[in-house]
Amino acid sequence: MGIKAIRTRRKKKKKKKRRKREKKKKKKKKEDKEEKKKRKKKRKKKPLLLTGTSIPENRTTFHGYGAVNLTLTCTDKTVQNSNWTAGQIYSDREVECQAVDTAVKPYQINAVA
Secondary structure (H helix, E strand, O other): OOHHHHHHHHHHHHHHHHHHHHHHHHHHHHHHHHHHHHHHHHOOOOOEEEEEEOOOOOOOEEEEEEOOOOOOOEEEEEEEOOOOOOOOOOEEEEEEEOOOOOOOOOOEEEEEO
């Protein structure tokens, strides 16, 4: 067997190994995506707890459970200290969102008297 034949054989083996590794990576990536989807489906929305009390002498409490998606309007302020030295704050971030007022249709209402 000549040197060229040995080199080409080695190259073929390397290519084969590389393809195998790439195939494994793709398979793992696909499995990770599927697992992520499953986890998303399993997550439940936490119920919004609405409580209210009527006349104090009666001590009647109402609990309502519902869910709503809100679109928030927020501002993001980030300040960096360009003359930073040890012991000082390097950066500061402040996020402020406007209050949202909306109606929520409860899917369950309980009253305790």
